[in-house]
Amino acid sequence: MKIKSKLMKVLICIFGVLILIAAATLGMNKISESKRAEVLKNKVIPLKTVKAESGFEDLKPLESVLKDKKIVSVGETTHGTKEFFQMKHRMLEFLVIKMGYRLFAMEAGFGDAQVVNDYILYGKGNVNDAVKALKYWTWKTEEVSSMIEWMRNYNKDDNNKTKIKFYGFDVQSTKIEKEKVLEYLKVVDGNSINKYESVFNKFNDDNVSSLGKDKLASVKNNIKELLSDFDKNKEQYISKSSDSEYKMAYQDLNNIYKCLQVKSQAGMEYTNTRDKYMAENVKWILDYEKQFGNDKIMLWAHNGHVTKEMPNYTSMGSHLKKMFNDDMYVIGMEFYKGNFRAYPISNSKSAHIKEFTIKNSSSFTFAHNLHNLNIPLYFMDFNSAAQDKGIKQWLSDLKLIHAIGAEYSKYNPIGSYAPQVPLNSYDGMIFIDNISQSKAIN
Template sequence: MLSTSMTSAVIPIRTVYGEASTGTSSQPMNGTVVHEQQVRTARSYQAALSDWKRWAADHAYALHTIQPEAWSSNGGSIAHDKFSDLDMLIPLLADKRIVYLGENSHGVAEFNLVKTRLIQYMHQTLGFNIVAFESGLGDAALAQGQIKMTATQETMMRSIFGVWWTKETKPLFEYMKETHKSESPLRLTGFDIQVQSPLFQNANWIPSNGLKDRALQAEQEVHKWRMSKDLSGFRKAKRELIKVYEELLQVVTKNENALKMDYPDEPHIVKLMKRALEDRIRVIQEFNELCIQSNILTEQEDYSASQSMMEWRDRAMASNLAWLATEIYPEENIIVWGHNGHISKAQSLISTMPKSMGELMSKELQQESYVMGLFMGEGQAAENTREPVQLDPIIPGSMEDILSAAGQPYTFMDLRYRENERGNSWIFERMIASYQVMMPMSLELRRHFDGVLLIKQVKMPTYLPHKVTKQIG
């Protein structure tokens, strides 16, 4: 963690040239007159910072509100004039297939609110009809499959991780459900591979009660082993676990109609369930072993295995998201909801950090994407455990400090379509920013994100009652 007292030591200072001052020397040299020369003097860091703040204030966009808009009770339509402050996104996103909405903490009320409003806008104005959460692929598929017949809160808790079971996220699911009365419903999917909740509760498509019981037990075992330090014990158990999921894959093929009847609101439920079961097998074969090795080494303060585990997960999420974009929704525009650390286009540029999902996506999909990082200024956030975190003051000279100069509570800055000019060199060089909550890092912002949204003052969410399975953030 960097304190404000360390600022001068950690913020890179690049020589920047100010206005020219001129000299008047014209002394002859060997019979030749030396013409007047322009002498340039380097400006101070504080002068450069002032230039950056003036430029940011002149080029940033202010959001009028972060509150989700009220929608009609007959299909979820919203009058376009409610979104006039977001129209600056049209030239940035009109030719994009995937828009990533990040966050540097999962525990910020304002992030949940503003993402919901941004999703409403993109759905209403730009034709984005899929929301893909950093949550279980199978869990989201099952929730989407029964969205019309299930209470909103139940849909939310069935589909996404408990870090987002909040009062501020619930309007998204209310809106999503309402749009299913229209010809352009906003639909839900997920791309994570973690065991979130059992996929086989009330699974009428599994005809054998014995297999259903074994499947539910296997779900518990897969999660339990991930938390273990008994590598040899897991290696003995993994073959039997894999056999359960291989049997389930055969049942899906034999009982496709029953599966479709159980989940009528998800037309791709068969393909999605097969993918979820294949993911479980991959978790057993590879991911859980990495987790166990990480658990063992972390106890010895060796975090090398943790890096491998995190990159494996991001590779799996990138594979799932690319599959969704090309195989399941090849004609749809997708909004991705996840952490800054997963959506970054270049996380491995940060020392010791693994490659992120965003940088592992294919070049073609990267070109069709826009990556928006969300950042906070001051206030209070929450850990994944829901424990409060009091934020440090904004670091002078940081990205948050520069954008705060716009004097607005909600400030957006496009980075992707900027040319390097006087006043915006901070976009192109290394700059301090809180990439993760309470973890200021030196970043080349434009390499990581196409745009940034700063919420100046934040608070922790209002959480709903829960029982959360421990997840990796």
């Protein structure tokens, strides 16, 4: 499935003016580039590798940084980078083994991720089917497959009493949610299945945007009626199942409605609604998991979704910041050069995923500043770095940070940057100087 990077396309429209502002701001720094690099070298945490199962000695300083956090969100500047995915796998391993995390959620469909969860918890199916269930080409990679297999192996180990659970918080698909709701109804209310099937048959993941305004409005009203039925029959349904099973089925149905709502919109309305719903889903996951004693979660998404602040855009991260405040820690990712996979930005419907190369990041970008430390891989905690007044001012200025996502235009490389204030947008940053493309699986 090709991801339409609507966030990217809309943000590019505002980049022109903001780029000029950012470039001007960068020129106003009161300390020189070389002096700033020397100060920062003493503030960052060099990392030895992006690969999981490599030990935690270099990550140990993160224990104090993340010790009181309930949410650790980890972003990425492209959806097609091997090292970003590997580093996220390593972060998950660290959070599970050293920090007691057992919940993981990524930018994937709520229902689709249940297939992965069934695999890592119960061994249903196989790892290839689990990865393919996530639908998006971005996640059909060797790196994501390796992470999921690590989760399965962790859960299989009888020494690990509390198991890892896998969730999706996105709202762009309905197929699995439909199946799960119907499975639940077979147990609690078989007489209503025909009614639900009649509504579900009116749409699928591919035809929502072509239903037409009136028909789509009618379908959304139908789903609202089904949600009302769930409310009315709550006690009956719980008596024939359980409170947790009822809540999960209700959430599946609710996400069907959210998907219809998002896909009926366009532009910034689409983007803002999607991120609002994704944040709501993260909160729901944490609320739902309280009954099992799980209160900490790692999130995987694009920088643009995890960020706490983005010009002209209300991100998932900004919603979560209001909900969880200091209980959340947001880590952005950035790179200086290398290869990645993406769809070429084109009007052609037959465009295919390609490998792109960025030989170096422009001198007026945040990536260039980070590259000047001459450390190939490191983590920077902004709160610690900002103890230096000069660095705090520098992090408080507008910067250009890569925001490539799933699409890229080699003819408009400046359009692949988003202007952001690092200190307001992220709590920390993982910098990888040289990246390579993710490895697709069939």
